[in-house]
Amino acid sequence: MRTRWSPRGRGLGSASARLRSAVAGRGTVRAELGYGAFLSYSGERDRRWLPQLRHAIEKQSRPWYKPPHIRVFLDKTGVSIGPELWGKIEAGLARSDWLVVLASPEARSSVWVDREIAWWLEHKSVHTILLVVTAGQLVWDERRGDWDPERSTALPARLAGKFERQPVWKSVDPRPDGDAGFSPDDAGFSPDVDGVAFGVASVVRGLPEDELRSEGLRDTRRNLRTARIVAAALGCLLLVASTLSVVAVLSRAEATRQRDQAVVQQLITQSSLLAERDPFAARLKALAAWRIDPSPETRFAVLDAAVDPASGVLSHSVPVNSVAFSPDGRTVASGGSDGVVRIWRTGTQRTAGRPLIGHHQGITSIAFAPDGRTLASSGFDGTVRLWDLAGRKQIGAPFTAGAGSVRSVAFGRDGRTLVTVDEADSGTVRVWDVATHRQTGHLLDGPGPVLGTNADGSRVGSSTSQGGIRLWDTESGAPAGAALKGGDGVVTALSFSPDGKTFATADLAGNLRLWDIGARAPVGEPIASPSTSTGARSITFSPDGAMLAAAYEDGGVRLWDL
Structure with missing residues (x-):
């Protein structure tokens, strides 16, 4: 070798270094298997590339099995670490x-290498010793019939005089990484590991190197043929599996159809069957059938269920100011001008339990918490x-927003906060903590008369003096685009859909x-107003956005399928 290495002594006094080398080992000696070659070496230079040599020798071409x-x-x-x-x-x-x-030169002075050679000479033959020169040189003196002791700087002393004639030995050919040549101090120099591997294998197996390389080509072709056959078989299996899938x-x-x-x-x-005794349930059944299979038959069933003009009407004796769906869509809450909140079953269109009584004046807005309780x-x-709702009882003291009434109320998405909007023309949007009943801040000042908020209070809709609608971003306090023309009349109610992509207005x-x-x-x-109804005071979407509930001044609440 002609590159710069950091030599490591391998003597009896360097037992700790020997143990560190053993700890780095990945496996233990397997007593049931033999070895073709034992690599005896010394020095950090050789230790760094010998694992590559070992891998190159063992991976030489063979059938994969x-x-x-x-x-x-x-x-x-x-070798694993141990006392012996x-x-x-x-x-x-x-x-x-x-x-x-x-x-x-490191191996020449190594006590460990000398000890391994001594054991080999005692128990085996000198003719099964192969020298591979990695640094220094070996010189055979024909006249003496032995190695030249002065010029053979890489020869372990114990091998002097052991060979009857010049043995076969190998030299590690350098493989520079660049084109500028190499020197003993060239860090880019590396040994020709594959060349050394073929040289060692040819001696150990007793085969010429050319035959080993040809054997590799034959095995490669055989492995390729095997791979093609396996790939074809896997392709056939994949085709069969795909067909079955x-x-x-x-x-x-x-089966689903x-x-x-x-x-x-x-x-x-x-x-x-429900058309006469429960028109609303009949309509829901027909709508469910149409959503599963929008065919002419189901369309006719929907139209047939909608013939009854009373279908989908929740009757009140006072004007209804606000209406809201529960999160599961099975319940509708309505608030009237008498200050009472009533709970209705959407399936039967009948009240469910006692009403909620506590306000001293009419209801302006109602909202369910995300958990529906x-x-x-x-x-x-x-x-x-x-x-x-379970006990029909008021929870704690009421929130007091200040002078004037509260126009709108909505829960935050987590149910821990409440967003309210003042009735005054300023329409201040406030945030409350549900647990403490205390105001924690306000989102928006002065957007005008606010008609409604979305589910998490991040956007509100207000009416303009020209009868239009303006949307506001509560986080920035700025309008979300230009005002929209609300229709022919004054807008009285607004509701955002659950997905926030749509809103509805009433005039x-x-x-x-x-x-x-x-x-x-x-x-x-x-959607035109029914002939029997007057102006709408409140509207709200069902949780799935498929229906719209509208509360009218005549005390009726109508459900509209969208």
Whole structure:
């Protein structure tokens, strides 16, 4: 070798370094298997590249299902730490066929290398010792029939006089990384590991190097053929599996279609049976059938269920100012001008339990908490009250917003905060802590008469003096775009859809209109007011956004399918 290395002594006095090398080993000596070669070396220079040499020898071409032709014993990877270090090295020597000595000046002066050679000469033959020169040189003196002791700087002294004639030995060919040549101090120099591996394997196996390389080509071609056959077989299996998967998907789709058809027929039958005694439930059944299968048959069932003009009406004796759906859509809460909050079952259109009584004046807004167990109501008396729906009881003292009434109320998404809007023309938006009933801040000042807020209070809608609608961003306090024309009449109510993409408005004439927030334009034609109803005071979306509830001044609450 002609590169700069950091030599490591391998003597009896360097036992700790020997133990560190053993700790770095990845496996233990396997007594049941032998080795083709035992690598004897010394010095940090050789220690760094010998694992690569070991790997290169053992990975030489072979059928994939067979073990390596040559297993190599290397104390860096083959010996584990223990009290009998030499005993394990001696066991490795005993199970090896060849002793490969990495000859170098460091090996020449190493007591460990000398000890390994001594054991080999005592128990095996000098003819199974292969010298591989990694540094220094070996010079054979023909006249003496032995090594030249002065010029052979890499020869371990114990091998002097042991060979009857010049043996076969190998030299490590340098492989520079660059084109500028190399020197002993060139850090870019590296040994030709593959060349050394073929040289060692040819001696150990007794085969010419050319034959070993040809064997590698043959094995490579054989492995490629095997790989092609395996790939073809896997391709066939994949094709079969894909076909079976498609058949299974089609079968599942057909089974799902037949199941849905059976459910649709059942819903249509139930809708027909409920038409007289429970018109609202009949309408819901027909709508459910249409959503599963929007066919002419289900469309006719929906139209048939909608014939009854009383379907979807919750009757009140006083004007209704606010209405809200519960999160599960099974309950509707309404608040009237008498200050009473009533709870209704959407399926039966009947009241559920006792009403909630506590406000001294009419209700202005109501909202369900996200968990559906708590309801908030605001009134013209300037208070906001929380209600436990299970016990029909008020929770704690009311929130007092100050002078004037509260126009709107909404829970935050986590249910821990409450957003209220003042009735005054300034329309201040306030934030309250549900647990302490204390105001924690305000989101917006002076947007004008606020008609409604979205689910988390991040956006509010207000009316303008020209009868239009303006949306506000509560975080920035700035308008969210230009004002929108609300319709022919004055806008009296506004509600945001659950997904926040749509909002609905109502006017004094009782007409309803849907708006696309992104497009800032109306969606379809307005929903005309029923002839028996007057102006709408409150509107709200169902939790799934499929229905709209509107509260009218005549005391009626109508449910509209969108």
